[in-house]
Amino acid sequence: MKLRFTPIMAFLGFVFLYGPIFSLVIYSFNKSKLVTVWGGWSTKWYGELFANEQIMDAAWLSLKIGVTSASVATVFGTMMAMVLVRFKKVRGRGLMGGMITGPLVMPDVIIGLSLLLLFVSMQSLIGWPAGRGLTTILIAHITFNMAFVTVVVQSRLSDMDDSIEEAALDLGASPTRVFFDITLPMITPALISGWLLAFTLSLDDLVISSFVSGPGATTLPMVIFSKVRLGVSPDINALASLIVLVVSVGIVISAILMRKKPK
Amino acid sequence: MAEELSACERRPWVEATETPFVRIKGITKMFGDLAAVDDVSLDIYRGELFCLLGGSGCGKSTLLRMLAGFETPTAGTIEIDGQDMAGVAANLRPTNMMFQSYALFPHMSVEKNVAYGLLREGVPKPEAMQRTADMLSMVKLDGFANRKPHQLSGGQQQRVALARSLIKQPKLLLLDEPLGALDKKLREETQFELIRIQEDLGVTFIVVTHDQEEAMTLSTRIGVMDAGKIVQVGEPREIYETPNSKYVADFIGSVNIFDGEVDVAAPDLMRVNTAEGAIVCEPMAGLTAKQKLHIAVRPERMQLSRTPIEAANTMRGMVMEVAYMGNLSVYRVQLPGGQCLKVTAANGLHDENPITWDEEVHIGWSAAASTVLVK
Secondary structure, three states: OOOOHHHHHHHHHHHHHHHHHHHHHHHOOEOOOOOOOOOOEOOHHHHHHHHOHHHHHHHHHHHHHHHHHHHHHHHHHHHHHHHHHHOOOOOOHHHHHHHOOHHHHOOHHHHHHHHHHHHHHHHHHHOOOOOOOHHHHHHHHHHHHHHHHHHHHHHHHHHOOHHHHHHHHHOOOOHHHHHHHHHHHHHHHHHHHHHHHHHHHHHHOOHHHHHHOOOOOOOHHHHHHHHHHOOOOHHHHHHHHHHHHHHHHHHHHHHHHHHOOOO | OHHHOOHHHHOOOOOOOOOOOEEEEEEEEEEOOEEEEEEEEEEEOOOOEEEEEOOOOOOHHHHHHHHHOOOOOOEEEEEEOOEEOOOOOHHHOOEEEEOOOOOOOOOOOHHHHHHHHHHHHOOOHHHHHHHHHHHHHHOOOOOOOOOOHHHOOHHHHHHHHHHHHHOOOOOEEEEEOOOOOOOHHHHHHHHHHHHHHHHHHOOEEEEEEOOHHHHHHHOOEEEEEEOOEEEEEEOHHHHHHOOOOHHHHHHOOOOEEEEEEEEEEOOOOEEEEEOOEEEEEOOOOOOOOOOEEEEEEOHHHOEEEOOOOOOOEEEEEEEEEEEEOOOEEEEEEEOOOOOEEEEEEEOOOOOOOOOOOOOEEEEEEOOOOOEEEOO
């Protein structure tokens, strides 16, 4: 029999990528208290997870930060993209366009450290933000999320035919009206996928959050990380499975929206 | 009443009987160091269908965009209906534009696309919808009101774009290559449709095109542009019969051009020496002997025969190529001096023995058919 090389390689590739995630999801239904020993099916760790107040609080905080930072970053990022694509006469536009990709390539450690230094010196100079906590995490997340949203919206805007906006202007719509009637509906898919990307990144962030958070503001990744250092408990598997579910749903939605381009 | 006559009957550009509707004075547009439009002055009259004709990059679209208000002139003024347009934003101008790409709003239905201008103007919704329905039936699109633009064919999209640009009854309609994206047959039909609509509504049209045939069919007058400048303005016949430069003659229709210098420039005889021999033209004032110039002769003004021809100008040559076009044939004839001439001849019914490849032929044309081009 002829051995088919390509399908086998594809299969191995998928196993390499998704095997660990699969085993994690399966072990989250493990009855046994030991993470590495299979003891039959059970959903008890999901129950324990929801009873764990520390994890639930952290999850709620992460969700709040995710939604808020993604929303604010979408507004700012869209404004930024508009300036970069549409306002060709703005001074320093080229520099701005180059610098917006900074947070995309900068190591998280550096972003976290520099923001921490900024917050500390701001506090001693103007007294705000007072201490570190929810506010500083939000500012940090908005900062890097904005860069991602800008890139997504920017590519969509530059694909758009300028004359469509000009046509609306020509028909008597004011520039503001043109933005809300024409531009916004046309870039909505990019806004949604930008928002989802930002939300996922925020939910996922450990390094930057650790730098800029303070007592009382512990996000979900921080809780997981600190728990894992003391040994993996099965309820973390359950939590991770839920996160995988949420994130993959988000990615699928955003992929569908990006593909559906009105012609 | 004079108002009821169309612009091509009134011909206001011949005698200054009315004030121009659009006055363009010394308009220049610089992009960096490059002048896209270079000191253009132009008067366009009410009810005209004016074509700006030129190759790509000649500045015709930029001129149109300055009229619409999308580009700000570097210098010069534009007046529309007596009103200076400097500082008037695009959304406040009495003009509408039909875009080359049609620029339909992809997320709106045909009806909403067309009604958009009226609703922005503050026309009450029932009236706006009624006028939209009327406009759609004028462009023969009733029944398509609820379609989205991507569900329409190119020709239908073109008509939606036209309806949308006409709905506000603009004083001046600007059309950027309006028929560019249509196939040849549809384009010919639509040309006459455009003329009909233009005459019915009495709107002044300024059309940008690179297609000289389209310009000839559509326009009351043509402005030929080259490198940011208007080279010649005139009625289609004028531009075709008496081009003022080599560029215009070459651009409009096909033409044979001889380079030469004046031999005799007397009041009763005008002769020019070229590499193919002397060519006789109609006498013309203002020329001196030895002056370098060009002679343009249209292919259809030349006669082709196996036997010698009695004409002011005659030449002999060899047929190199014959292209049968149906109603006529195009011959490429090699002259002894090295130049290749293009001659067209109408195809007669049952022509048993047509002129063909490698035949020695005589070519002849009248003095009037040789147009003298100084530039």
